[in-house]
Amino acid sequence: MPVYSKKVMDHFMNPRNVGEIENPDGVGEVGNPVCGDMMTFYIKVKDDRLEDVKFKTFGCGAAIAVSSMVSEMAKGKTLEEAMKITPRSVADELEGLPKQKFHCSNLGAQALNKAIKDYLSKKKKGGNK
Amino acid sequence: MRKVYLDNAATTPLLPEVREAMLPYLGDVFGNPSSLHDWGDGAREAVASAREQVAALIGANADEMIFTGSGTESNNFAVKGLALAQQNKGKHVAVSAIEHFSVLHSARTLAKWGFEVSEIPVDKYGVVNPDDLRRSLRKDTVLVSVMHANGEVGTIEPIQELARITRERNIPFHTDAVATAGTTPVKVVELGIDALSLAGNQFYGPKGVGALWIRKGVRIMPLLDGGIQEEGRRAGTENVPAIVGLGKAAELAKIHMTDRIKRLTPLRDRLLKELPGRIERVVVTGHPQNRLPGHASFCVEFIEGESMLMLLNSRGIAVSSGSACTSRALKASHVLIAMGLSHEIAQGSVLFTLGIDNTDEDIDYVLEAMPPIVDRLRQMSPLYAKFSKTVKGGK
Numbered sequence: 001m002p003v004y005s006k007k008v009m010d011h012f013m014n015p016r017n018v019g020e021i022e023n024p025d026g027v028g029e030v031g032n033p034v035c036g037d038m039m040t041f042y043i044k045v046k047d048d049r050l051e052d053v054k055f056k057t058f059g060c061g062a063a064i065a066v067s068s069m070v071s072e073m074a075k076g077k078t079l080e081e082a083m084k085i086t087p088r089s090v091a092d093e094l095e096g097l098p099k100q101k102f103h104c105s106n107l108g109a110q111a112l113n114k115a116i117k118d119y120l121s122k123k124k125k126g127g128n129k
Numbered sequence: 130m131r132k133v134y135l136d137n138a139a140t141t142p143l144l145p146e147v148r149e150a151m152l153p154y155l156g157d158v159f160g161n162p163s164s165l166h167d168w169g170d171g172a173r174e175a176v177a178s179a180r181e182q183v184a185a186l187i188g189a190n191a192d193e194m195i196f197t198g199s200g201t202e203s204n205n206f207a208v209k210g211l212a213l214a215q216q217n218k219g220k221h222v223a224v225s226a227i228e229h230f231s232v233l234h235s236a237r238t239l240a241k242w243g244f245e246v247s248e249i250p251v252d253k254y255g256v257v258n259p260d261d262l263r264r265s266l267r268k269d270t271v272l273v274s275v276m277h278a279n280g281e282v283g284t285i286e287p288i289q290e291l292a293r294i295t296r297e298r299n300i301p302f303h304t305d306a307v308a309t310a311g312t313t314p315v316k317v318v319e320l321g322i323d324a325l326s327l328a329g330n331q332f333y334g335p336k337g338v339g340a341l342w343i344r345k346g347v348r349i350m351p352l353l354d355g356g357i358q359e360e361g362r363r364a365g366t367e368n369v370p371a372i373v374g375l376g377k378a379a380e381l382a383k384i385h386m387t388d389r390i391k392r393l394t395p396l397r398d399r400l401l402k403e404l405p406g407r408i409e410r411v412v413v414t415g416h417p418q419n420r421l422p423g424h425a426s427f428c429v430e431f432i433e434g435e436s437m438l439m440l441l442n443s444r445g446i447a448v449s450s451g452s453a454c455t456s457r458a459l460k461a462s463h464v465l466i467a468m469g470l471s472h473e474i475a476q477g478s479v480l481f482t483l484g485i486d487n488t489d490e491d492i493d494y495v496l497e498a499m500p501p502i503v504d505r506l507r508q509m510s511p512l513y514a515k516f517s518k519t520v521k522g523g524k
Contacts (some may be wrong), residue, residue, distance in 0.1 A: 029511070037454070
């Protein structure tokens, strides 16, 4: 019996939106190599919508699949909608994650959240957006 | 797709000759070795001859061998059983920091039972320095356990030298030889030890069977109480087919050991030499020379072991990793950390453990498959991005 669902394997083998965005509107980094997983999300915002989402991830199969899924779920959404993505909804979209992977590898929503907050705080400070 | 199994440290396949030897005991010869009738006789004889075969593999006497259910059980039995049998003399045990969990956690259980435990450090190759063993000994030390070779990094320990130190002080010495018995020459008398663990599924025998050798005269407390199987030291009806398989595997290992080592060593050396030649920032873990014949282990920087393992699997290649994400406990390998590697580097652990079926073509295939997999994961890795920007300057 495989450890990962078909959906997880699909996102791990063919991850969507891998990379960095040049001059991103927001960046969110979570995790560290000691705990095993590290994710950086980059976002581009237009009219309060996530025009582009990209990520880089150091970690296990689950961490990579989670990042890919979050990027796909978030792209095109309004900031408000994207903030509602949770570890639970990501795991559900992936048709489940192994129990021991749920907490440590499921950092994608948190990283996206951080990137959005980064954007909002820059905007507040009177950035160019 | 080509299939290449390089995870023989997890388990070796069962040799057809071993399976053949076991079959009668899964069929007509079903008796209980403790029974006095004809049915019992057949089973009893089979267990006795397996005992001779396993003893011969390690140069021991048959009546010093105790069959167990696994290498893990042998280690639990040795560590707890030897310490408990001597607790009137003292309550201190010393084990190396890179022991298998079946030794390390047994020692921790002893600590809960009122013993004190010292962990002997290792150097960057995973070798226990005799001086460090000396420093960890006390007047009340009643047991030392250091593995013969480490299954994660392949390093072979200087057991002879270490056991000489404990012998002078009359402290029993146990070695976990699960990685070596049946693979490299192991002679208990030459090693100068008092107890040794081995397991069948490490040298083409069945799973679910192991053995503990204890030098005659060394006292051990049984962990399983019940009938008087194994001279009363390990109760429970014997797993006759598995014991027969272990015996047959031991016999074949003894006959073919030199040939197997001759075949495996050059394949291992190709991996150790050529993989770091093809991929930048790869470190060999464990001792560069003094290591198990079929064992090549590495840490690949900036990426994580489980994702490497999964991508290799998608190319038909089976390997292991000591990364935190691979372990169910989600902790980086205690072996790599004890050797002084950072958590970050330990995450990139990958190990190839070769078996007698592997060929030069398998190694060619791995050497070809590995670099694009590493490259692909590095393109995704924020750590590699940082490295490229800072160290490589630009790009």
